[in-house]
Amino acid sequence: MRSNKAHTTDRSLLKGASMGRREYWYWLLASGGTLIDGLSVFSLGIAMPLVTGRFALSPVMVGLIASTLVLGAVFGAIFGGPAADRFGRKPAFLIDMAIIAAGAFVSTAAGAPHWVLLGQLLVGFGIGIDFPVSASYVSETMPKHARSRMVVATIALQSVGMLLGGAIDLAILRIWSSSADWRIMIGAIGATALVFLLLRLWLPESPRWLRHHEHGKASGGASSGTPRPGYALLFSGRYRTRTMLVSLPWFLMDVATYGVGLFTPIILGAIRFAPDTKGPLAAEFSNAEGTAAIDVFLLIGFLLGLWAVPRFGRIRMQVVGFVGMTIGMLILLVPQLAGGGAAAHVALVFVGFILFNLAMNSGPNATTFALPPELFPTGIRASAGGFAAAAAKVGATLGIFVLPLVKAHGGVAAVLIMMAVVSGLGAVVTALLAHEVGEIPEGRSIDDVEAL
Numbered sequence: 001m002r003s004n005k006a007h008t009t010d011r012s013l014l015k016g017a018s019m020g021r022r023e024y025w026y027w028l029l030a031s032g033g034t035l036i037d038g039l040s041v042f043s044l045g046i047a048m049p050l051v052t053g054r055f056a057l058s059p060v061m062v063g064l065i066a067s068t069l070v071l072g073a074v075f076g077a078i079f080g081g082p083a084a085d086r087f088g089r090k091p092a093f094l095i096d097m098a099i100i101a102a103g104a105f106v107s108t109a110a111g112a113p114h115w116v117l118l119g120q121l122l123v124g125f126g127i128g129i130d131f132p133v134s135a136s137y138v139s140e141t142m143p144k145h146a147r148s149r150m151v152v153a154t155i156a157l158q159s160v161g162m163l164l165g166g167a168i169d170l171a172i173l174r175i176w177s178s179s180a181d182w183r184i185m186i187g188a189i190g191a192t193a194l195v196f197l198l199l200r201l202w203l204p205e206s207p208r209w210l211r212h213h214e215h216g217k218a219s220g221g222a223s224s225g226t227p228r229p230g231y232a233l234l235f236s237g238r239y240r241t242r243t244m245l246v247s248l249p250w251f252l253m254d255v256a257t258y259g260v261g262l263f264t265p266i267i268l269g270a271i272r273f274a275p276d277t278k279g280p281l282a283a284e285f286s287n288a289e290g291t292a293a294i295d296v297f298l299l300i301g302f303l304l305g306l307w308a309v310p311r312f313g314r315i316r317m318q319v320v321g322f323v324g325m326t327i328g329m330l331i332l333l334v335p336q337l338a339g340g341g342a343a344a345h346v347a348l349v350f351v352g353f354i355l356f357n358l359a360m361n362s363g364p365n366a367t368t369f370a371l372p373p374e375l376f377p378t379g380i381r382a383s384a385g386g387f388a389a390a391a392a393k394v395g396a397t398l399g400i401f402v403l404p405l406v407k408a409h410g411g412v413a414a415v416l417i418m419m420a421v422v423s424g425l426g427a428v429v430t431a432l433l434a435h436e437v438g439e440i441p442e443g444r445s446i447d448d449v450e451a452l
Contacts, residue, residue, distance in 0.1 A: 019146050029203050030093070030137045031154040032196035033130025036100060038161025039168075040123055040189050041261070044069060046169045047182035054179060055113045063401065065117050069124040070258065070396040076128020077393065081386020082231070084133045085379060088213070089140075089206045092133045092382075097197035099126035104190030108183045123189065128393065132372070132385030139373035139381070140208035148310045148370060155369040156302030159361060163299060212378040233380055234387060242375045245433040246388040249318060250368035251395035252426040256325060256419045257365065258396040259403045260356060297354045301361025314367040314374070315434040321363015322427035328356030329420035336413040364426060368392065375437070 044066070052062055076096070084092040103122025110116040134154055142150040168188050172181050234243040309317050332352030335345035372385035406414050 019143060019150075023142060023146075026141060026203060027138055027150050027153065029196065029200050030134050030141075031157045032193075032200070033096060033100075033127055033134050034155050035157040035161040035164070036189060036192055036196070037127045037131075038158040038163075039165040039192060040069060040104075040127065040161075042162040042165030043169055043185045043189060044120065045261075046165070047185045050179055050182040051113075051116060054182070055116075057113055061113055061117075063404070065113070065120055067397050067400045068117055068120045069127075070393045070400065072121040072124025072126075073128030073131070073393040074390045074397065076125035077131055077386040077389035078128075079125075079386075080129030081132040081383040081389075083129075084136065084382035084386075089133050089137045089209055089382070090200070090203060092129055093137070093200050093203065094197060096126040096129035096133070097193045097200065099123075099129070101190045101193035101197060104186055104193060108187040108190065119186075124393075126193070128386075128389065131369075131389040132382045135369055135373045135385050136209075136382040137206050140206040140378065148314070148374075149306055151370040151373060152302070152305050152309050152366045155366055156299070156306065156361070158365075159298035159302050163296065208378050231383060231387060234376075234384055239376065239380075239384075241433060241436045243384065243387065245430070245437050246368070246372045246375060246384060247391040248433070249322075249364060249426050249430045250388050250392040252422050252429065253322070253360070253364040253368055254392040254395040255399040256329075256422045256426070257360060257399075259399040259415065259419050259422075260329075260353075297357040298361050301358040302366060304358065305362040305366040308362055309366055309370070314370055315430065317363045318367040318371075318430045319363075319427045319434075321359045321365075321367070322423050322430065324359025324363065325356050325423035326420050326427070328352050328354075328359060329416050329423060331355060333413060333416045333420070336411070336416060 048062065048066060051057065051065070055061075057065070076099075080092055080096065100123050103119045103124075103126060105119070106122060107116045107119030110119060135151060138151050138154050139147055165185075169185050172184050172188075176184065233239060305317065312320075329352070331348055334352075335348050338345060368388070372388050373381050376384040403415050403418070406418055
């Protein structure tokens, strides 16, 4: 039986009229997975050339390791969403950080490439669990007037993680300057996960989930107002269009997001920020600086989204963001088709990247994360988020595998054209599906609207 103190905490969280120190602390702990996602993606990108040199990796193994992080997230999201709906948000929060820490340390201690591969698969699996759980928890515990803003802030920590990764990796490369620096970079991911694991021990369970779970037990789990967790319900007539709305645009966005991220160092490498540097470590330092400079605009985009999404609505910002991403890709295409390449059109390159990052993070990268907890009730909220996140990571994995092949046959220009088409398609799909679904009023979830 739960204590009176726990019930008091639940009521306080559910009815809190303002964001206090405690609410911000709970939000930060719940958002650790998105922070680590950004940290791990950035750090792996910087570490991969050093890992490749250490183990003399074949192109196939390089591709496998690079894609395993997001492939692991597919399975983590599929498993984590329904598990969190059934067993609670907090157990999932603890398990996913333990898995991330274990995977990072397996990679750090690797004496052969297959151990690096296994470690990154575990890290991705843990991150995949965390994505739907964090969105659900934040939407269920934050005060109603701040709910949308705080869910967007949760995914915004992904960019903070990238900037944190840039700061850590640059410091490591500057201080140690060793070919074994990749072990410290990946080890930092495990250490961060351990910190969140320990701090989450004091995180309370979602009061909305507890209320739903207790109501389900009292009614024998058969209440028509409390749907049972499961993916089958997501494709019932009641929720099918909503499921498509939260998954298809996110799939398209991650194809573009990870595709552009993959080719950012390649395009920046053509500019040669530091042409006088020599050696792999010097090149790594230069690429890390250039990529980190552009990634600053990912965070600026999220900050813009914190203001724009509550003001203009999730659907509208998602469509506008996809359109902006399309224009950014077309701007990047100009230097590729013009004489001299990227090095002769530095300003256009930066304008294209900046517009893409701003549009993506003020729109689709924020709204695709925020839509599942708004459009689905408590009983299947994490399952819906898990399915959508899994679809997104399938798109990311597809992009990572397919885009190098596109580049090999058509060059960077073909990649940029493909990304422009994918982004434009995201705007069209969002607009068409949203027309059928409609939009939940700002500051409310489907629980409020349907009184579930």
